[in-house]
Amino acid sequence: MTSPHTDTTIAPTEREIRQVFIGLIIMLALGAIDQSIVATALPRIVSDLGGINHLSWVVTAYVLASTATMPLYGKLSDQYGRKPMVYVAVITFLLGSVLSGASRNLVELIVFRAVQGLGAGGLVPLAQIIIGDMLTPTRRGRWQGVIAAIFAICSVLGPLLGGVITDLLSWHWIFYINLPVGAVAMVMIGRALRQYTPLHARRIDYIGSVLMTVATVAFLLVLTLGGSTWSWFSTPLTGMALLALVCGVLFVHHVQHEPEPVLPLGLFHNRLFVIASSVMALTFMGLMGASLFFPLFFQLVMGASPARSGLLIGPLMMGMAASSLFNGRVLLRAGRYKPAQITGLAAATLAFAVLTWGAATSQSLVVIEPAILALGLGLGLVMPNMTIAVQNALAPIHRGVGTATLAFFRSLGGLVGVAGSGAILTWQLRAQGGAPGVMPLPGEGTAATLSNAASLAAPLYRHAIATTFLVGTCVIACAFLLILLMPEHPLRDHHHAPATAAD
Template sequence: MTPQVQQAAPQPASEGYAADRREIRAVILGLMIVLGLGAIDQSIVATALPRIVSDLGGVTHLSWVVSAYVLASTSTMPLYGKLSDQYGRKPMIYAAILIFLLGSVLSGMAQTLLQLIIFRAIQGIGAGGLLPLAQIIIGDLVPPARRGRNQGSIAAVFAVCSVVGPILGGVITDLLSWHWIFYVNLPIGAVALVMIGRALKRRHQVRSRRIDYLGAVLLTACTTSFLLALALGGNEWAWDSPQILGLSAAALVLGIIFVFHIKREPEPVLPPDLFSNRLFIIACLVLALTFMGMLGATLFFPLFFQMVMGVTPSHSGFLTGPLMIGFVISSMLNGRVLLQRSGRYKPAQLCGLGLATAAFATLAWAIATSKGFAIIEPPIFALGLGLGLVMPTMTVAVQNALPLAHRGVGTATLAFFRSLGGLIGVTGSGAILAYRVQKAIGSSDGLGMSSLTEGGLKQLAAASPEAHAAAIAVYRHAIAMTFATGTVIVGLALIALLFLPELPLKTHHGEGAQPR
């Protein structure tokens, strides 16, 4: 059965390679709009959360407005890849955009916090297809040797949106209302649909294939159980509570059943062949560890600048800007110059992770030893430079190594592991910060540290000089610990990267050899 699939698989690709440069540019422009739609949504919503809670109430469950979206989008990523391999890229990206827009309309109409959380989950189901499908379509149209420029553009879109999003969210919320941060997605999504519909001409030959409904249900249930345990553990319930242990056990059992299922299923939703590909396995591990360290540590940049360094929120955003500037510069340089001219991706990735590891270590030392902005800002910029050399080209490496029949699900699964690593990093760093703060409170109860650390910036500003200095020291050392942990995690990613096979980048869309 397998040889038949491999012989038939290249046919759809060959139909799409007749695309001329004008078509490719139009499609990629439409995909950039799609990516911007998903990337900017999270930062806009985060800015509007205080206004949302003032209107809808339910502050104790406010984090679920973000968590429901992230859980839904992460869980559905592999499914979009597999379905696009079976039914084509165009129908699936249409479905992803329309589901995202439906969730946006419903979220804007929400009258209670529970409704908003449910509708954000619907929005997340659509968002789960935006990034992987955009990368898959670019992979179909552009050969690996010329794909770095486009992957760099994707990274630039995410970086720009992370800066523009909070500003746009604040303006829309102040001038109109928080409901419009969701409605604004409609005209942007409509433009993206029209552009992709007109420009994307390639056809996909639909085959009568068995649909692995059971595998899709098992994969989604296993992933959701695991992500819920991460999101709720240490927050809603203790890590050793029956609820978290039950979710963890469910994820483990469902995962085992899923593994047995895909080994026996003729057309599994996640092909086991993917995990016999050495490059694919190492790429997933490297990206998961990189995002785990990056998001786990950089999440606390605003807290550090505002709580420890005493700057305003707007100034705090300005101080984190060098991270994104460095990321955009190195992403564009890597894709447009280094990858395209040399045809090699691993040397730049090794340099990037080495630079990121050194930047993390420098930041951990600078924060722990109370250094000023002149010492802290350069490694923030260097961190962005390093990460920009790693992330965009890893997708190119994976697409170059996988056969066409598995390109869609492989690209989506890579994005899934990247998001999963980020979620683990955020959860783990939050637990580290909470542990360090609680431990410091236990040894400083005479200064009223508990009320200070829970009270936020206003109460901290009104505290006595001695208590103020003690609270700042608590946060300083706790945040330094998260960066020290990030150093170790990114260092592990660097070690894993040493074992990544490097294949010559193909200048055409043929299947080519793949490492096993």
């Protein structure tokens, strides 16, 4: 039965769209900045709380929790509406922020960062879903492009803001600052957003939710702990992998017999959705896997200072922001999204190949920086278009869970890329006799560990990092080949349900 408060026939006014969108931008900024703002404050956090051996979990706990909950937000928003789930996500995020800021030891901070991540898992997917509700596919390009641009810009600003806030106030305020900002976003969205989703009396799939969450978290723990905290063939890691496998199998069996599953298997009968999810996973696998070591490359191989290395990475996000905006305002006016995606992935593949060659042959910044910019420009044509393509291909009742699941595969691909590239880098260093242990990730290393790393010969790191760039090239090339097989449905200028054909 449709709720009396639901309005699916009256289009939102431009004023409503602007008010909601401003609130969504603020909500997105919270999620995007919080992924990177903590890295700058980690040395100060260790100084105050201790526990350097578990420092990486301050970031890992947040990422695990946010990634695992993305599909849940999508499905629950399909069942109970977008606005209630926005309240749940923002309030949970702000609660985690307050608790994180008040942490008295590192264990508390890790736990409260996980709470914060539980809320953050809904920020980006819900923003994309709400835009899909309010605007027809032909009008979404401009707004989805802005979302991608805001996310990219905030990712660059995060470390800078983290350093400024930590120096002027304290690291506690990188969490407390979220409170007034999040409150403003929630009020603006709550006042302007109407309920566009048909609400039906449906029960929550508790069993499916638990199985999916446990399987996802166990799998992510295998990726993040394997090869570092635990060896790849250790008993704890093997047990965690078996847990992920068993829960995954039970989840698939469960959703086949559940009338209202948390993740409908019908989504995977849609050829466009399957290819889109795979392309997004591969794209972020290559991007995150290689770009994670850009700071390491600039500092240890090219001799740049930490501050300058941060500036040298800026063209990647700036390129993504510029092409996302251009794509939304210009390219999508033709009603097609696939040509821009093909062009973007082709450019990204070529840029990665140039980076691989430049790193391996000791090229200067004259070669490296344009390649990083081209990589950002190419990827900016892929991500917002993929969200629009998926929303255009799915029935409105599955728009939420489909959009959130696409975001889930994007994050999952990024985590696989980070874990895989870290393993490749360590393997290369050990093979050449240059590194006895696992390298710290950027933002996680102390001055001592980075100093020890810098004492090794630059050519050793040059070769190892060039190998991660080569793997990134191959992964992005696979995404390019795969997108050639993706069907393209013309963008609709209405909200009616699309055809439900498998292709």
